[in-house]
Amino acid sequence: MNPNRKKNIILLLILFFSSSCETDVDLVRAPEFKQKLVITAFISPSEKISYFRVTSNKKLYGELNTEEPIGLLSGTISDGLNEVALDTWSFGLKLSSQKMQIQYGKTYKLEVSSATGLHAEAECTVPAKNNFEMEVDTFSLLKEENLWGPYPIVIVNRTLNVRVKFTDIAGEENFYRVFGKYKGYLPRFTMTGYFGFDEEFISDKSRDGKSIVLNSNQRSGNVFSSAKDSLFLNIYIYNTEKSYFTYHKSLSGYEDGENPFTEASPVFSNITGGFGVFTSYTIDSLIVRLK
DSSP: OOHHHHHHHHHHHHHHHHHHHHHHHHHOOOOOOOOOEEEEEEEOTTOSEEEEEEEEOBOSSSSTTOBOOOOSEEEEEEOSSOEEEOEEETTEEEEETTTOOOOTTOEEEEEEEETTSOEEEEEEEOOOOOOOOOEEEEEEEEEEEEEOSSSOEEEEEEEEEEEEEEEOOTTSOOEEEEEEEEEEEOSSOEEEEEEOOSOSEEEOTTOTTSEEEEEEEEEESSHHHHOGGGEEEEEEEEEEOHHHHHHHHHHHHHHSOOOTTSOOOOOOOOOBTEEEEEEEEEEEEEEEEOO
């Protein structure tokens, strides 16, 4: 074969495959991005200020992790009889209890709009006020450990057991969140923090009207050991809407997935015209001194 002809054939093949590749790429079209408001809001009769965090969803294709501007925000909240305008803050909107007091058992409607024409809304119903007959018992054990070296050191560790018991509301579907905070007064400063129990987000499925018992075991060489009788524990029981429970459980499942090849689990949303959650809770708490 003529060398020049062979070169021409090779050149034509290169041009052909290059053209095919470009055509295939041109045929790939990323889904059209539709901007929506993302709202995260939790209201409770116990809070003096309710915060409504408002952002925008982000693109999944193209320039990733970019958030489109939403402009100035405005919003209202209504209890069915009264409607008030929300105030702005650096991350969205807020409601002072002086403007509208969130009340037990009432349903609230939230509406949020942006200067760019976006709009989203949602409803939630605050749980009724209930007495959970909460009981808390604590037990702690101090143990000294000698660390030998050039200078002997004695370290004191405290094992702290906290047991909380409360009665489920009978005859209805209920959802709870249970956790604790500690505050220890040391000679030179104060230490605070959180601690958890066997379960944090709880459904009363199969436990309707029964007592729910949870345990927490803490072992530490700092505040639990040093604070002694100046250590206070505050146990919280949140009586929540189902949407509060579902949102946090879905969020936990989304973040805790270890296998990257499993099917993605979407985070729960109850926002119409947008994404996110608008839900409510009530608080029952009990303060105990460490025994």
